[in-house]
Amino acid sequence: MGEFAYVAPTSVADAIDVLQEHARSGRRVQALAGGTDLLVQLRGVDKAPRTIVDVKKIEETNRLDIGSDEIYIGAAIPSALLNENAELKALLPGLVEAADLIGSSQIQGRATLGGNLCNASPAADTTPAMIANRGVCVIASGGGSREMPVEAFCTGVGVNALAADEFLLGLKFPRPPARTGDAYLRFIPRTEMDIAVAGCGVSLTLDDTGVCTAARVGIGAVAPTPLRVDAAAEALLGTGVGDAALAAAGVACTAASSPISDKRGTVQYRRKVVAVLCRRAGAIARGRALGAA
Amino acid sequence: MSKIHVQTTINGEQVDFLCPPQQSLLEALRETLGMLGTKEGCGTGDCGACSIILNGRLVCSCLMLAAEAQGQEMTTIEGIADADGLHVLQEKFLEHAALQCGICTPGFIVAAKALLDRDPNPDERTIRYWLAGNLCRCTGYDKIVRAVQDAAQQLAYEA
Numbered sequence: 001m002g003e004f005a006y007v008a009p010t011s012v013a014d015a016i017d018v019l020q021e022h023a024r025s026g027r028r029v030q031a032l033a034g035g036t037d038l039l040v041q042l043r044g045v046d047k048a049p050r051t052i053v054d055v056k057k058i059e060e061t062n063r064l065d066i067g068s069d070e071i072y073i074g075a076a077i078p079s080a081l082l083n084e085n086a087e088l089k090a091l092l093p094g095l096v097e098a099a100d101l102i103g104s105s106q107i108q109g110r111a112t113l114g115g116n117l118c119n120a121s122p123a124a125d126t127t128p129a130m131i132a133n134r135g136v137c138v139i140a141s142g143g144g145s146r147e148m149p150v151e152a153f154c155t156g157v158g159v160n161a162l163a164a165d166e167f168l169l170g171l172k173f174p175r176p177p178a179r180t181g182d183a184y185l186r187f188i189p190r191t192e193m194d195i196a197v198a199g200c201g202v203s204l205t206l207d208d209t210g211v212c213t214a215a216r217v218g219i220g221a222v223a224p225t226p227l228r229v230d231a232a233a234e235a236l237l238g239t240g241v242g243d244a245a246l247a248a249a250g251v252a253c254t255a256a257s258s259p260i261s262d263k264r265g266t267v268q269y270r271r272k273v274v275a276v277l278c279r280r281a282g283a284i285a286r287g288r289a290l291g292a293a
Numbered sequence: 294m295s296k297i298h299v300q301t302t303i304n305g306e307q308v309d310f311l312c313p314p315q316q317s318l319l320e321a322l323r324e325t326l327g328m329l330g331t332k333e334g335c336g337t338g339d340c341g342a343c344s345i346i347l348n349g350r351l352v353c354s355c356l357m358l359a360a361e362a363q364g365q366e367m368t369t370i371e372g373i374a375d376a377d378g379l380h381v382l383q384e385k386f387l388e389h390a391a392l393q394c395g396i397c398t399p400g401f402i403v404a405a406k407a408l409l410d411r412d413p414n415p416d417e418r419t420i421r422y423w424l425a426g427n428l429c430r431c432t433g434y435d436k437i438v439r440a441v442q443d444a445a446q447q448l449a450y451e452a
Contacts, residue, residue, distance in 0.1 A: 003314075004313065004314040004315040005314050006297060006314035006315075006358060006360040008360070008361075008363070032358070032361075034356075035356050035357060035358065035361070036338055036356050039317065039338075039355070039356045039357070039358070040337045040338060040356070042315060043336055043337065044337070049315075052314065052315075052358065054358075054360075054361060056361075078350070080350060103338070103426065104338075104341065104425055104426020104427075105351050105404065105407070105408075105423050105424075105425075105426050106338065106341055106344055106351050106352055106353045106356075106404070106426045107338055107353070107356075107426065109347070109350040109351050109352045110352050110353075110356060110357070192422075192425055193425060193426070
């Protein structure tokens with residue numbers, strides 16, 4: 001069984017030491033960022049003792065850099081901080097909106113993109129938006145560090161690709177080129193604070209005649225993990241992102257989905273709704289790309 | 294298991310306490326420090342009754358480990374009134390009868406304080422969205438929203 005312990009390392013090396021020591025001894029260990037999922041699980045579904053490694057005292061998890069080529073968001077940056085950053089909001093409005101959809105003011109003060117991803121819920125709102133924006137996970141590892149596209153990170157419901165001696169440092173996104181827009185939409189039965197029945201993130205780049213030269217589409221809550229849907233992106237490429245192209249992208253999202261029926265929605269309903277969300281998110285992303293010209 | 298020594302600042306005062314590693318900050322406030330103003334509703338971050346202001350940010354104390362409070366600064370409901378008397382928000386909650394059973398009230402007051410600290414003149418929509426993480430099962434919210442609006446006006450008048 002073991003006992004509970006709490007450590008708050010102040011460097012990547014110290015955090016890796018703790019993880020490696022636990023990997024060797026077989027004792028359970030878990031990284032803590034905002035805690036809005038972990039603390040709930042600790043009180044309910046999973047009370048087993050473990051060492052909790054608070055990663056919020058590490059410099060690399062607290063950085064938010066908007067560079068000329070790349071945007072880096074540390075794994076400990078809370079949603080509220082993203083929402084207060086006007087430059088980030090202008091560059092990646094869909095991603096910031098996805099983060100802003102999660103929980104109340106209180107939750108926004110703690111919850112992080114990194115935690116949302118590591119928790120690996122199929123319905124995580126920020127994951128499809130990160131996939132659409134070509135997000136890359138920066139992972140601290142016993143062997144140094146490694147990177148992985150966001151769409152490869154979740155390997156099953158509640159399971160991620162991190163090895164025992166690894167933790168997520170942050171997320172990188174290419175700085176969007178000119179005439180690029182993104183959007184994320186989800187469907188919930190209420191107006192606020194609920195878990196997605198389906199979600200879709202879209203990022204588009206248009207040339208100066210309005211033709212789509214780059215596209216990425218991510219979907220959530222319609223498969224065991226959030227998915228990148230290349231067929232949807234291909235339906236938009238080379239088009240003016242009109243109704244027909246958006247409809248084709250939506251069809252591709254439906255085809256890629258493999259949802260379950262639960263209290264939030266049936267298989268049939270989710271497959272239909274994800275197409276609608278793709279069309280609408282695509283239209284918003286197109287509008288933003290034109291506005292950003 | 295060994296307890297963790299935490300040094301933190303609560304309502305302007307340096308506080309030291311010991312906590313088990315898995316204890317929530319809410320439990321430490323209520324059970325170790327005897328600060329019973331902060332309430333436990335759901336214990337899962339849904340109801341806002343345990344709201345505190347941590348380093349200027351509104352958070353649920355039930356969703357933090359007590360150990361995470363090391364070196365931080367927090368304001369609880371006990372720190373809202375000062376030596377001269379109630380905070381305007383507290384006066385307006387009384388004036389507008391914006392409470393019945395009172396369990397949610399400390400959380401609402403703390404959340405409303407966090408809002409007015411950053412936005413002294415919020416419109417009704419902003420107030421309703423900001424307070425959406427605070428649940429009240431008695432009043433139906435209208436009186437609470439009016440009390441916050443009135444407090445904002447009063448604070449603007451006094452400024």
